[in-house]
Amino acid sequence: MIQLVELVKYYGRTPALRGVNLKVEAGELFVLLGPNGAGKTTLIKILTTLLRPTAGEAYVAGLSVLRSPQAVKERIGYLPDVPELYGKLTGCELLEFLADLHRVGDRHRILELLERMELQEAAHRFVETYSLGMRKKLALAGALLHRPEVLLLDEPTGSLDPRSARVVKDLLRELCQAGTTVFMTTHILEVAAQLADRVGILDRGRLLACGAVAELLAEHRCASLEDAFLALTGTGEGPEGVSP
Amino acid sequence: MRAQRPRTWWLLLRLRTRIAWNTLRTLSRGRLLLSVLLLALLGAYGVQLTGVFFHLFRAAEDPLAFATANFGMFFLFGIVQAASIAMQRFVTDSDLELLGALPIPPRDLFVFRFWGVNADLLRLGLLSVPFYLGYGLALRLPWGRWALLALGWALVWLLSAALGVLIVLGVIRLVHRRGRAAFFRVTSLLVVVGLFAVLMGYASFVRHEDLRTLVASMQRWSGLLRWAPTTWCARLAVVHSPWQEVLGLVVATALSVEGAALAYVRGFRYEDALVERGGGTARRRRQAAPRPLRPAWWAVFVKETRTALRDPSLLFGWVSPIVLILLVFYFTQSDTAGGPTFYLSQNMVGFFVALRVAFSLISREGETFPWLRVHLRTLRPVIFAKSLFASIFALPLVLLAGLWWSRAPDWRLWVGGLGIAVGYGTFGVGLGGLFPRFQPGGATRSVRLPGFVALYTYFFVATFGLALSEVLKRPWIAAFVLSGMVLVGLWTAARGSRRLAAMEL
Numbered sequence: 016m017i018q019l020v021e022l023v024k025y026y027g028r029t030p031a032l033r034g035v036n037l038k039v040e041a042g043e044l045f046v047l048l049g050p051n052g053a054g055k056t057t058l059i060k061i062l063t064t065l066l067r068p069t070a071g072e073a074y075v076a077g078l079s080v081l082r083s084p085q086a087v088k089e090r091i092g093y094l095p096d097v098p099e100l101y102g103k104l105t106g107c108e109l110l111e112f113l114a115d116l117h118r119v120g121d122r123h124r125i126l127e128l129l130e131r132m133e134l135q136e137a138a139h140r141f142v143e144t145y146s147l148g149m150r151k152k153l154a155l156a157g158a159l160l161h162r163p164e165v166l167l168l169d170e171p172t173g174s175l176d177p178r179s180a181r182v183v184k185d186l187l188r189e190l191c192q193a194g195t196t197v198f199m200t201t202h203i204l205e206v207a208a209q210l211a212d213r214v215g216i217l218d219r220g221r222l223l224a225c226g227a228v229a230e231l232l233a234e235h236r237c238a239s240l241e242d243a244f245l246a247l248t249g250t251g252e253g254p255e256g257v258s259p
Numbered sequence: 260m261r262a263q264r265p266r267t268w269w270l271l272l273r274l275r276t277r278i279a280w281n282t283l284r285t286l287s288r289g290r291l292l293l294s295v296l297l298l299a300l301l302g303a304y305g306v307q308l309t310g311v312f313f314h315l316f317r318a319a320e321d322p323l324a325f326a327t328a329n330f331g332m333f334f335l336f337g338i339v340q341a342a343s344i345a346m347q348r349f350v351t352d353s354d355l356e357l358l359g360a361l362p363i364p365p366r367d368l369f370v371f372r373f374w375g376v377n378a379d380l381l382r383l384g385l386l387s388v389p390f391y392l393g394y395g396l397a398l399r400l401p402w403g404r405w406a407l408l409a410l411g412w413a414l415v416w417l418l419s420a421a422l423g424v425l426i427v428l429g430v431i432r433l434v435h436r437r438g439r440a441a442f443f444r445v446t447s448l449l450v451v452v453g454l455f456a457v458l459m460g461y462a463s464f465v466r467h468e469d470l471r472t473l474v475a476s477m478q479r480w481s482g483l484l485r486w487a488p489t490t491w492c493a494r495l496a497v498v499h500s501p502w503q504e505v506l507g508l509v510v511a512t513a514l515s516v517e518g519a520a521l522a523y524v525r526g527f528r529y530e531d532a533l534v535e536r537g538g539g540t541a542r543r544r545r546q547a548a549p550r551p552l553r554p555a556w557w558a559v560f561v562k563e564t565r566t567a568l569r570d571p572s573l574l575f576g577w578v579s580p581i582v583l584i585l586l587v588f589y590f591t592q593s594d595t596a597g598g599p600t601f602y603l604s605q606n607m608v609g610f611f612v613a614l615r616v617a618f619s620l621i622s623r624e625g626e627t628f629p630w631l632r633v634h635l636r637t638l639r640p641v642i643f644a645k646s647l648f649a650s651i652f653a654l655p656l657v658l659l660a661g662l663w664w665s666r667a668p669d670w671r672l673w674v675g676g677l678g679i680a681v682g683y684g685t686f687g688v689g690l691g692g693l694f695p696r697f698q699p700g701g702a703t704r705s706v707r708l709p710g711f712v713a714l715y716t717y718f719f720v721a722t723f724g725l726a727l728s729e730v731l732k733r734p735w736i737a738a739f740v741l742s743g744m745v746l747v748g749l750w751t752a753a754r755g756s757r758r759l760a761a762m763e764l
Contacts, residue, residue, distance in 0.1 A: 104281065116267070117361075
């Protein structure tokens with residue numbers, strides 16, 4: 016469902032991704048881990064077609080992000096790390112706009128998602144009055160409106176309270192069971208350990224490891240995902256100025 | 260895909276309309292009142308300037324050459340202003356990522372952003388209306404020619420928007436990110452300063468009735484601007500069969516818009532819009548070097564100055580109503596207008612500084628006040644810095660207003676100007692603190708009515724007192740009123756800082 020072939024991305028002379036190869040199957044929940052500036056957001060933005068790779072290829076739902084960007088956009092749902100939404104629209108109005116763009120005629124879908132995200136009471140308030148966590152849940156509802164084949168989520172549980180994080184995690188599991196492919200990044204290793212079918216660890220633009228959590232722990236002889244992560248990436252931060 | 264296009268256009272247009280409507284319906288009564296006041300001011304400016312240009316066009320030996328110069332000047336301003344707006348709409352708008360990841364055809368996205376540029380450019384376009392009206396009235400145009408002139412006006416503004424967008428799309432591909440940001444900041448500032456300098460220049464000419472010099476200088480300009488498409492627009496009103504001019508304008512506009520659309524569809528990349536993070540070697544070296552500690556008030560003052568200089572639209576929004584009010588005063592008063600007018604114009608400037616600049620300095624701080632509160636023992640340095648900024652901002656404008664009315668500037672001008680600038684600067688910031696727009700939790704609300712009432716009262720008392728001192732020829736009354744204004748301003752600022760410090764955020 017997602018395939019990366021020798022994917023390279025440079026910002027000027029600064030490398031962000033250096034020859035990443037990866038394949039994510041349909042219905043799989045793949046979690047990409049990595050320190051700040053590792054290239055996670057760049058990778059997700061290439062999959063959303065917002066960024067163009069310097070070299071290599073990326074395929075989403077069998078379509079090239081370079082050659083068929085419009086068709087790719089119709090098949091994905093995207094949640095950015097910090098969703099920038101229109102503050103002077105109500106939550107309901109924003110979802111109606113997105114539903115119209117995706118040609119989703121079923122108005123019950125909006126209500127269903129608002130309810131699922133526990134936003135029904137805030138649905139008629141302006142988005143500018145929402146907390147960051149509420150905005151994130153609203154943006155996730157927007158990403159799910161058209162039942163996309165592939166979900167690309169950048170830090171979906173960041174800034175969510177434990178209850179909301181549980182709602183999102185349950186939802187992601189259900190989606191995967193229904194056949195949706197989920198590709199997400201996170202800094203929260205517990206979330207990765209709980210949810211992921213497979214995890215990948217990206218550092219300084221290179222995919223250092225990839226596999227099921229148990230496989231990674233066994234391969235690197237570590238007791239926890241945190242130990243494996245630190246063993247692979249070291250404790251230092253990634254290079255500055257890589258991630259947009 | 261082709262069948263889908265009008266539908267996506269429509270959705271994006273509906274989105275923009277909904278946001279505008281929601282913004283309008285949540286405005287407070289105070290903001291609505293302010294908007295009506297500004298509209299009335301703009302209307303007064305329009306009527307006055309139309310009259311001025313009616314006489315100028317009548318006096319001109321060659322109205323066509325004169326119109327060419329005027330229209331051409333606005334066309335050039337339009338291009339640069341459009342480039343400045345397009346820089347925001349195409350490169351830094353917060354919805355770039357949201358819309359970029361949605362299945363919207365790039366051409367529809369271009370149309371959406373292009374109309375956004377046009378909507379913002381309309382403010383500058385409206386300033387040019389008196390020129391066109393004056394021209395048409397002086398030539399006693401029939402209705403058909405008026406329609407052609409209006410069409411020409413609309414096409415010229417569309418054309419300048421398209422050219423501005425083209426420049427931006429070219430610059431973001433060719434110029435380094437930091438370089439282009441600086442480039443657009445400087446050019447936008449030059450437009451603001453240049454436009455007002457020209458309007459002031461007109462005002463000065465008109466006031467001293469030196470029309471022949473003005474007309475001669477404008478006719479020299481028209482020679483330089485003969486290449487501009489605005490020449491066709493000016494000719495629309497005078498040539499026997501203007502269809503060639505209409506066709507020329509339509510083709511030039513269509514080609515420019517299509518060119519900009521193609522440049523966007525084929526050449527624009529989201530990463531061109533990204534703001535580069537991390538600094539160059541020089542910046543890293545600067546960051547590594549030890550730096551002297553700034554006092555809190557100086558840090559806030561430097562921050563406000565940087566913000567104002569880096570946001571030309573903010574500066575434009577602050578300066579334009581003040582300059583408009585000065586122009587209206589200048590055009591409406593005779594040379595014999597005495598001292599009361601002198602003080603009235605200065606107080607009007609102070610009033611608008613308090614209303615636009617000082618209130619905004621506080622309300623923009625909504626998200627950082629909790630942080631400031633944690634790190635500072637008292638908010639007094641913050642309020643002091645903001646008052647200082649507002650006063651320094653007001654001082655040249657207040658002095659300018661005074662200089663216009665003073666044949667022989669004396670101490671009243673300098674001391675009075677200083678008192679009025681400091682008075683309104685501190686009073687406005689103090690009121691912003693007493694009736695803040697932001698609410699606990701970081702949300703904002705509109706300016707509160709008691710703040711407006713207090714400001715109007717301050718304005719009327721100050722103007723009446725100062726005017727009275729002129730009428731009665733009692734300078735001690737002016738000294739008393741001015742010192743009272745400063746004291747009340749300082750007292751309000753102190754109260755405002757205490758109110759903010761005690762506010763639950």
